[in-house]
Amino acid sequence: MSDAAQRVTAPEVSDEVAIQIIGMHKWYGQFHVLKDINLTVRRGERIVVCGPSGSGKSTMIRCINRLEEHQQGQIIVDDIELTGNLKNIDAIRREVGMCFQHFNLFPHLTVLENCTLAPIWVRKVPKAEADEIAMEFLNKVRIPEQANKYPGQLSGGQQQRVAIARSLCMNPRIMLFDEPTSALDPEMIAEVLEVMVNLAETGMTMICVTHEMGFARKVANRVIFMDGGEIIEQNEPEEFFNNPQSERTQQFLSQILAH
Amino acid sequence: MTDVTPSNAPGQHYPPGQHPDLPPPPGTVGFVGWLKTNLFSSIPNSILTILALYLLYSAIPPIFFWAFIDADFEGASRTDCASAGACWALIDVRFNQFLYGFYPPDELWRVYATALVLILAVLPVLFDNIPFRKLLFINTALLPITGFFLLSGTGSGQDALLQTVETPQWGGLLLTMVIGVTGIVASLPIGVALALGRRSNMPIVRAMCVTFIEFVRGVPLITILFMSSVMVPLFLPEGVNFDKLLRCLIGVSLFSAAYMAEVIRGGLQAIPKGQYEAAAAMGLGFWKMMYFIILPQALRIVIPGIVNTFIGLFKDTSLVLIIGLFDLLGIAKTVVTDANWIGLIHESYAFVAVIYWVFCFGMSRYSIWLEAKLHTGHKR
Numbered sequence: 001m002s003d004a005a006q007r008v009t010a011p012e013v014s015d016e017v018a019i020q021i022i023g024m025h026k027w028y029g030q031f032h033v034l035k036d037i038n039l040t041v042r043r044g045e046r047i048v049v050c051g052p053s054g055s056g057k058s059t060m061i062r063c064i065n066r067l068e069e070h071q072q073g074q075i076i077v078d079d080i081e082l083t084g085n086l087k088n089i090d091a092i093r094r095e096v097g098m099c100f101q102h103f104n105l106f107p108h109l110t111v112l113e114n115c116t117l118a119p120i121w122v123r124k125v126p127k128a129e130a131d132e133i134a135m136e137f138l139n140k141v142r143i144p145e146q147a148n149k150y151p152g153q154l155s156g157g158q159q160q161r162v163a164i165a166r167s168l169c170m171n172p173r174i175m176l177f178d179e180p181t182s183a184l185d186p187e188m189i190a191e192v193l194e195v196m197v198n199l200a201e202t203g204m205t206m207i208c209v210t211h212e213m214g215f216a217r218k219v220a221n222r223v224i225f226m227d228g229g230e231i232i233e234q235n236e237p238e239e240f241f242n243n244p245q246s247e248r249t250q251q252f253l254s255q256i257l258a259h
Numbered sequence: 260m261t262d263v264t265p266s267n268a269p270g271q272h273y274p275p276g277q278h279p280d281l282p283p284p285p286g287t288v289g290f291v292g293w294l295k296t297n298l299f300s301s302i303p304n305s306i307l308t309i310l311a312l313y314l315l316y317s318a319i320p321p322i323f324f325w326a327f328i329d330a331d332f333e334g335a336s337r338t339d340c341a342s343a344g345a346c347w348a349l350i351d352v353r354f355n356q357f358l359y360g361f362y363p364p365d366e367l368w369r370v371y372a373t374a375l376v377l378i379l380a381v382l383p384v385l386f387d388n389i390p391f392r393k394l395l396f397i398n399t400a401l402l403p404i405t406g407f408f409l410l411s412g413t414g415s416g417q418d419a420l421l422q423t424v425e426t427p428q429w430g431g432l433l434l435t436m437v438i439g440v441t442g443i444v445a446s447l448p449i450g451v452a453l454a455l456g457r458r459s460n461m462p463i464v465r466a467m468c469v470t471f472i473e474f475v476r477g478v479p480l481i482t483i484l485f486m487s488s489v490m491v492p493l494f495l496p497e498g499v500n501f502d503k504l505l506r507c508l509i510g511v512s513l514f515s516a517a518y519m520a521e522v523i524r525g526g527l528q529a530i531p532k533g534q535y536e537a538a539a540a541m542g543l544g545f546w547k548m549m550y551f552i553i554l555p556q557a558l559r560i561v562i563p564g565i566v567n568t569f570i571g572l573f574k575d576t577s578l579v580l581i582i583g584l585f586d587l588l589g590i591a592k593t594v595v596t597d598a599n600w601i602g603l604i605h606e607s608y609a610f611v612a613v614i615y616w617v618f619c620f621g622m623s624r625y626s627i628w629l630e631a632k633l634h635t636g637h638k639r
Contacts, residue, residue, distance in 0.1 A: 065540055067536050067539060067540060090542055090544065093539065093540060093541070093542040094542040096540075097540075097541075098537075098540040100533060100536065100537065102531075102533055104531075104533035104534060104536060105537075106534065106536035106538075106551075106552055106556075106579065107539070107556065107635060108555050108556050108559065108633070108635055116545075117541075117551055117552075118541035118542060118543060119552065121547050122541065122542040122543060122547075150635040153634055163537075166541075167540075167541075170541060170542070
């Protein structure tokens, strides 16, 4: 667990800003879910977000591609500000890939069709080319032989790897992961994390909501701890795990690392 | 009940790994086993089985004798039917009327041509592996136009290509099919639009769809047919004549669209939120999301409900009798008022029932086949 020497070798983080969140607040009705979120993500940076359930971590990353609407503050992705403007939302969604806890593959389409649908109909890639790109990414997640099966015929780990390949087929500049391994058993977690590590090595900008602390140590440039809708602490993984500043973080880490 | 044999006697033990494959106990498999588990599993069930057999015995042979053995198949009037069974001569003599109503006999080829066009139009919709599917789809798209001109003609007079046949002359199965097919074809897209509208975030669109659905579902079909045939002409300026059949078609289509909308809304509600989110996250807009992701899944879930509505609609077409259109059932009712055939209600209605049943059963089997075909191994 503490083997920090196994860090991935990834390209340097650039100075270019990929995502900027400034003073963002969100409410569900009267309930204040996100409070004054400020976060800057640089291109190539890999961020792990952790925290107890209900702390707002999923909601925060879902705001980045507008699956959730924020009521106050600014979110700027790739120099485009997220507002009610549908054009901006579409532009941002084309650049931001997302993987979900429950994979959310389209059950009525084959694995290959899942991967080519958006490239063909959103990016207007010719079908033959889209098929080729899809097979390339299915190769990278090591399930090319499943291309013509339906998602219902695959294991959870395979489905999540297809979901990752599906997002990558859109050639995104940023990837969001919303607890990608929480619905999987340990063997499958390993195969999905491996794919995510490989992705990190390519220099992809990633924000991962996860409780896989081994992954955080290995991959993250920064770990963010959230509680009660606020960012409590953020630091480099080594510092974060060995020398947590706030009492709440210490308490959380002692619980999660006790297992 | 099971016989004890040496091979399955309790206490028969083998060393681990040495246990041979034994035959199942006698009387648990095969025909005898089936009888035991399904028909004679207990004393009350055995009594019910015997009772049911007796009922079948007392009902089926008389019907069979009436319909086939003792029946008369030829004759010119009721008096030619001397035997005790059914007098099918009525159907024989009035066959064309049952099928086409009062359509001019010289022009019947047009009905046959329309039937052929209809069959060719339906094939590519029902099956995705038939040859020339794309070509046939052109025919399908043109069906409303070809069907209209073939059946109602292009004009009257010497030089008209197809003589006009007024809609009051249409009848029988022809009319039933015209109303049924139009209703089915129109109600599905209108129903989808209403269902999407009812789930829309736009308050005015939603309010309009809810109002329409609740109003139309709240009144009987007969009311709508009456309104379309009696009230609409009152509001039209004098001299403007709006075909009665056309009004009836619009009424039936909108009526079943309201039901269809609710069936489809049920399917839309069964789609998990994650599907919408995944599609949105990939940049698919509303219409593409609906077309590629949501509707294919939602419609597949509600195939039984959709076909149920279609079958209901097909049979509800018989209500047009009320506004003076003679569909299949209307003809059945009319032919037995003929002095030559008076009183032959059973034969007339039995014949019509069989025709309705064939169509409805066909739709039912198709829906079962389609469900099995679209099953991709996913369970929710």
